Amino acid sequence: MRLKVKIIGLIAMLGLFALYRSIEKLDIYTSTDSYCISCHVHTSADHSWELSSHYSTNSIKRTACVDCHLPPKESIDYWPQKIKAGTRDLYSYYFKDRAKINWAEKSEIENAVRFAPKESCMNCHENLFPFDLSKKGEKAHLYYRRNEADLHCINCHKGVGHGDSKTMYEPNTLFLKRQENIEPIHTRSAKVEGFKNYIETIPGSSVSFDMIAIPSGEFEMSIYPNNKFKHAPLVRKKIYLSSFFMAKVELTWDAYRAFLTDVESEGREQAQVNDSIEIDVISGATPPWGDPAQGWGMGHRPAISMTWQAANIYCRWLSKKTGKTYRLPTEAEWEYACRANSDLQDNWTDEEIANRIIFRDNSKGKTHLPEGMKANAFGLVNMLGNVKEFCSDWYADNPFENDSFVVNPEGPETGTERVIKGGSYRSGKEDVRADYRESTQHDKWLRTDPQMPKSIWWYSDCRDVGFRLVCEWDGDSKKTINEY
């Protein structure tokens, strides 16, 4: 009897040992690069990895897939994550249409952090302050050290694992010089003769853009709780708007760079913003901490990454340059222009949406040139897509009191964040609506900026918001509520 127990015990132990060894072997086998690549659903991943600084490293060790994409082996998360990742990949391999997976979206910082645990970076890069670290690196790493809970290595070091372009940070002097300097050709701004479309030209630059005359009119604006459009709206509001001009496309990098070049400031001194209306001098934007164009190219692509304040100062600068009154649209103006009386996207087919706007399904994770997109009934392009757009209003969940209608509303008198409207290259189909509204998130969008004061010019963590110019038209007298 005792012998039997002993034998059973021995067999059990041998069995356990064999199981342990086979799991160990299995782990080693399933952790090789060749195993990952053999069925990995992301077909370009291995190629972009081979191009990256983590393939051809300075050390004798090449970084393997599992080194970055799984927690370190000592971590208690290792096995759960390994099983999860393996199951997910197998499922995608057998059941998903791989052509339809949006890799660009998955590689955006917000998603990428989920596929590369920070402790894996730290497992190799334990020493954040090597003696040969640059001054700028010291500053950034000290900032990281004191804000570790909010930051991931790839907030700054994106692209080191896949791809040959490092999204490392360069000063804006380079950023401005990166593109060829086109000789300035415009000597004067456009003359507006009557309420019709015109082409604005920025003096001292080669930049011109179309301004569309938006006729006065009224529309009904509905504010929904948290953009839940199936719920009853918080308020419906009849709104009357006077005529104004609005830019056909979102402000382009060319047009934004004209401003940066004109007011360029070297170095890090804090910009002085003169708040009086009669401004004589606008001090220049400080350099961005990073490439604000994300390496996607500039030209006619919409300018992004600027703060609301910078966009506002841009309008003042342009007003001074052109002698007109440029500003950001109010929320009501924006929505009115977007709707263009009848142009509601509710009835659009999928194809129609794709023809009209850059959104998640056709953007490949970045902004696009506006050319070729179908305009709305007013002649405005990409109102609902490519990038979200700043409005001049302070944000409030419900900005209207219960009046029956309002004329030219400008939003609450005070607030902490501003309204942004429209969708972007990252928005899903369900969010590209004229009545979709959000607010800026100032602190969150400056999370990775290690400078202090944090930049007032550039958001370090916002890549999908730009703005569209409005020019005031004083030609017809504005109606007041009494006249209405």
Next chain:
Amino acid sequence: MNIAKNARREFLKNASTIGMFCALGATGLIQCESKKERFYTYPPLLNQAPDGPVLRAGLIGCGYRGTGAVLNFLNAGPNLEITALADVFIDKIELCNKILKEKKGFEVPQEYCFVGFDAFEKVLDSGVDVVILATPPNFRPEHLAACVKARKHVFMEKPIAVDPVGVRSVMISGERADALGLSIVTGTIKRHQKDYIETFRQVAKGEIGDVVSANSYYNVGKLWHKKPKSEWTEMEAMIRDWVNWCWLSGDHIVEQNVHNLDTVNWFVGKHPVKAVGFGARHRRLTGNQYDMFSVDFLYDNDVHYHSMCRQINGCENNVSDQIRGTQGYTNCKNTIYNHDSSIKWAFDYGNKDQMLPISPYDQEHIDWVTAIRTGQPVNETQAIAESTMTGIMGRISAYTGKETTWEEMMNSDIYLSPKHYSFGKVDVDKSVPVPGL
């Protein structure tokens, strides 16, 4: 030399270690503002450092405190030697050697006595194992960076900088020292006093509840001053009179009051995020410093800390701290009180005179040498850097009359020292600050 792994990170990695240490009561756990928990590791507080291979120390800065620090170091245990001296003035080295001769019966040979602004480099090249930094604090960031680069353990006197640029440099050197397993102990002696430590332990386990406010006082008479002599250059006159010049000492809110700032930061478990302060200069005879400060510091959870310091003779003196909590209050030093001022807990000194068995000045060196010899690195750099920055934040608020924030300090480019050190005219701001301009 011991190249241990980053002790703090290793420590955090190992969950079971944390459990064990907490069970043993060896580690204080304090909530920190960034949702992280901050651990406080108590020094071992031995009566003597353990024996080991000879540790040769170099002293950089041979003034009164430097000389004292060397004696404290030699008292700390067996096989400790002082083998190199550095100062900008030869007379300071000679006086230091004279005291060494009197008290310890030996002198550092001439060829290991280095004079000049670059003397610290010569000390690092002279074969020392450890370094004691005791110059005026404006030199500390540069000296510490050089010591860490040379892989030397460091004992450094407080404070560790006079401006935000210096503090950040020290923070980075501290990180590097962590990675190299170097031990850095600073002259904030209260962290090496058993009475304070035991009181902290009570507070850390919640004896006063949640902190609601703090007060501290460093109100004393004037320190000293030296009037310039005709044969001195401006640089020499300033350095010999260093406790009166902001660019050298950081003003007394940093230079002296840092003891209290450090105690309160330690007990509260974080640094303040804002300061509004004022100060004035009434009686000081030389230099450009104030002689009184009163600063309202604010921690992130709306806890106010009022810190007062003065260096004027003939006034009411008081050097003490008080931290109030929801369940009582403490003097930080040795007693926990109930709200009605009755004593809830008091540290037992075991003697009538309420004396610790070892002088805290010796104790900090015992703890430093113990850390080095047992291969369990201690690095107090971040704590003293934060406390120094706290003082700088209060000073700048008093000087300007404006509110100053921690974030501003962490990114401020304020740098007070001249670009190059040489005996002659000194290119620094010598004016007395006027607030509200």
